[in-house]
Amino acid sequence: xxxxxxxxxxxxxxxxxxxxxxxxxxxxxxxxxxxxxxxxxxxxxxxxxxxxxxxxxxxxxxxxxxxxxxxxxxxxxxxxxxxxxxxxxxxxxxxxxxxxxxxxxxxxxxxxxxxxxxxxxxxxxxxxxxxxxxxxxxxxxxxxxxxxxxxxxxxxxxxxxxxxxxxxxxxxxxxxxxxxxxxxxxxxxxxxxxxxxxxxxxxxxxxxxxxxxxxxxxxxxxxxxxxxxxxxxxxxxxxxxxxxxxxxxxxxxxxxxxxxxxxxxxxxxxxxxxxxxxxxxxxxxxxxxxxxxxxxxxxxxxxxxxxxxxxxxxxxxxxxxxxxxxxxxxxxxxxxxxxxxxxxxxxxxxxxxxxxxxxxxxxxxxxxxxxxxxxxxxxxxxxxxxxxxxxxxxxxxxxxxxxxxxxxxxxxxxxxxxxxxxxxxxxxxxxxxxxxxxxxxxxxxxxxxxxxxxxxxxxxxxxxxxxxxxxxxxxxxxxxxxxxxxxxxxxxxxxxxxxxxxxxxxxxxxxxxxxxxxxxxxxxxxxxxxxxxxxxxxxxxxxxxxxxxxxxxxxxxxxxxxxxxxxxxxxxxxxxxxxxxxxxx
Amino acid sequence: xxxxxxxxxxxxxxxxxxxxxxxxxxxxxxxxxxxxxxxxxxxxxxxxxxxxxxxxxxxxxxxxxxxxxxxxxxxxxxxxxxxxxxxxxx
Numbered sequence: 001x002x003x004x005x006x007x008x009x010x011x012x013x014x015x016x017x018x019x020x021x022x023x024x025x026x027x028x029x030x031x032x033x034x035x036x037x038x039x040x041x042x043x044x045x046x047x048x049x050x051x052x053x054x055x056x057x058x059x060x061x062x063x064x065x066x067x068x069x070x071x072x073x074x075x076x077x078x079x080x081x082x083x084x085x086x087x088x089x090x091x092x093x094x095x096x097x098x099x100x101x102x103x104x105x106x107x108x109x110x111x112x113x114x115x116x117x118x119x120x121x122x123x124x125x126x127x128x129x130x131x132x133x134x135x136x137x138x139x140x141x142x143x144x145x146x147x148x149x150x151x152x153x154x155x156x157x158x159x160x161x162x163x164x165x166x167x168x169x170x171x172x173x174x175x176x177x178x179x180x181x182x183x184x185x186x187x188x189x190x191x192x193x194x195x196x197x198x199x200x201x202x203x204x205x206x207x208x209x210x211x212x213x214x215x216x217x218x219x220x221x222x223x224x225x226x227x228x229x230x231x232x233x234x235x236x237x238x239x240x241x242x243x244x245x246x247x248x249x250x251x252x253x254x255x256x257x258x259x260x261x262x263x264x265x266x267x268x269x270x271x272x273x274x275x276x277x278x279x280x281x282x283x284x285x286x287x288x289x290x291x292x293x294x295x296x297x298x299x300x301x302x303x304x305x306x307x308x309x310x311x312x313x314x315x316x317x318x319x320x321x322x323x324x325x326x327x328x329x330x331x332x333x334x335x336x337x338x339x340x341x342x343x344x345x346x347x348x349x350x351x352x353x354x355x356x357x358x359x360x361x362x363x364x365x366x367x368x369x370x371x372x373x374x375x376x377x378x379x380x381x382x383x384x385x386x387x388x389x390x391x392x393x394x395x396x397x398x399x400x401x402x403x404x405x406x407x408x409x410x411x412x413x414x415x416x417x418x419x420x421x422x423x424x425x426x427x428x429x430x431x432x433x434x435x436x437x438x439x440x441x442x443x444x445x446x447x448x449x450x451x452x453x454x455x456x457x458x459x460x461x462x463x464x465x466x467x468x469x470x471x472x473x474x475x476x477x478x479x480x481x482x483x484x485x486x487x488x489x490x491x492x493x494x495x496x497x498x499x500x501x502x503x504x505x506x507x508x509x510x511x512x513x514x515x516x517x518x519x520x521x522x523x524x525x526x527x528x529x530x531x532x533x534x535x536x537x538x539x540x541x542x543x544x545x546x547x548x549x550x551x552x553x554x555x556x557x558x559x560x561x562x563x564x565x566x567x568x569x570x571x572x573x574x575x576x577x578x579x580x581x582x583x584x585x
Numbered sequence: 586x587x588x589x590x591x592x593x594x595x596x597x598x599x600x601x602x603x604x605x606x607x608x609x610x611x612x613x614x615x616x617x618x619x620x621x622x623x624x625x626x627x628x629x630x631x632x633x634x635x636x637x638x639x640x641x642x643x644x645x646x647x648x649x650x651x652x653x654x655x656x657x658x659x660x661x662x663x664x665x666x667x668x669x670x671x672x673x674x675x
Binding site for chain 2 (some may be wrong): 115116249269328
């Protein structure tokens with residue numbers, strides 16, 4: 001059945017998608033029959049978690065290459081879906097549209113930065129790492145820069161970026177689960193943890209891959225449905241991505257004519273939130289960070305060939321694009337609704353959804369001038385509400401709100417799975433197998449890996465349950481840290497033969513250290529920013545210093561050996577065996 | 586598909602040179618759509634494109650479409666280079 005599974009993927013996921021749509025329709029009917037909202041919410045969360053767990057159990061494996069790289073037989077288009085789910089987190093699903101609502105044009109730096117990086121992945125890094133046959137990113141560093149020192153620094157960088165990132169995801173899972181299940185945040189975190197673990201523990205990369213494909217399907221349906229309906233209601237045409245151009249014009253008109261909107265930033269005018277330097281610096285850091293984050297890169301180790309790895313980056317980007325080019329339309333439709341029907345309205349006659357969200361404190365209304373009318377400056381909205389409230393703005397039944405929750409949960413879980421695996425694999429493969437006990441049996445290696453998975457997951461849940469403040473800022477930092485610590489050595493390791501072990505070690509330490517210094521010094525020690533560059537774009541200084549340090553130190557040390565030069569030649573051509581075949585399969 | 590091992594060094598050099606040129610071409614296009622067009626956002630915003638101010642449109646959709654097309658284009662071009670130089674996978 002295993003061979004059958006890959007050749008039947010289209011039918012299996014077709015059936016799954018049909019089943020999911022049927023399930024949503026069934027819940028819609030149940031809702032009409034009078035089943036309470038709370039039960040609908042429970043059914044959504046538990047049914048989807050059960051499906052992900054079921055895939056995890058079915059994909060269990062005891063083979064090393066299945067566990068680490070899904071047996072390298074994931075077709076490009078499915079790896080594209082899995083990468084898209086791996087990539088798009090709770091922040092993309094829920095917070096991004098809210099950020100675009102608040103920041104207008106300037107928020108598009110995130111949309112650009114989180115897509116364009118894939119061009120760098122395809123051209124500079126992924127195919128070459130796939131040819132090398134790495135199981136993990138530090139594995140490549142260890143082989144190219146001869147030895148465990150480079151590997152260890154790689155692991156430290158990987159751990160710092162991935163761990164802050166995973167805590168952010170677990171917080172996201174807890175927030176969604178607690179809102180829709182009505183249980184406390186701390187308990188929700190551990191419920192979510194079980195969902196993450198069941199799927200990754202038994203089957204490693206294989207289980208995570210097939211679960212992520214399933215999660216992508218849920219999250220993209222959940223993201224598109226509410227805004228498509230809202231677009232049909234507002235403009236008559238169910239293509240929000242095209243129709244919001246017209247909505248933007250209406251927003252601009254309202255901004256200029258409506259007196260109650262005094263103080264609102266113009267939506268389409270650039271640089272009202274960041275200046276242009278920060279706008280472009282952020283784009284650069286997010287793009288380069290994308291091309292350096294280990295949990296993304298390792299997805300391209302699972303394709304059957306180098307050619308498929310490249311093509312797969314294209315598919316990933318296409319699937320990510322579907323969500324990212326929809327996000328600005330959420331922001332525009334919500335803004336139009338608020339500017340048109342909420343601001344300037346008598347406070348006694350506000351739309352129903354405003355009342356619902358002000359009761360739970362996500363919308364704040366304060367009639368400062370006591371005229372009974374709502375002014376722009378008297379209205380505050382939590383950005384996360386934009387996506388969550390769209391079903392209610394459109395007056396849709398509760399089942400659609402449940403669908404959005406299921407989508408947000410899928411986004412957070414799939415990213416958490418990928419990150420958890422990236423950390424646990426680095427610890428078990430790179431530290432335990434490569435550095436502690438290279439003779440360990442397959443069974444022992446996989447057992448160690450599973451134990452580490454649980455340990456890291458528990459650590460993440462414990463940190464998340466304390467609700468660390470400013471975790472979203474930490475997630476944004478992960479991009480700059482990964483960009484400065486890993487990008488220069490990954491790129492130069494492939495593209496510059498003269499790059500030496502000492503150069504790489506210096507580059508990683510200087511790039512990562514310098515970025516960390518700027519982040520910590522500006523955030524906690526009140527160091528003034530340089531040229532006004534905010535600390536989420538710290539990589540603007542760290543990336544060039546990383547390159548520079550690698551370059552200078554490489555030129556000061558003797559060139560790599562003939563064997564190493566041949567090794568680099570062989571990863572540059574797709575033909576031939578992968579260089580690091582697993583013998584213990 | 587696979588070439589003789591005797592002509593491999595020359596073919597390998599040609600393969601790598603063509604790979605490098607393709608890399609630079611792709612990165613230049615990437616740079617234009619990541620940064621270049623957005624330098625002119627204010628000028629572009631005076632033009633309306635399918636209802637959008639063009640500068641806004643480029644950041645919200647235009648550049649993203651360019652990235653998707655560019656990645657697929659790059660992947661087929663590189664594949665062509667691999668095949669013509671006998672460096673493709675069997």
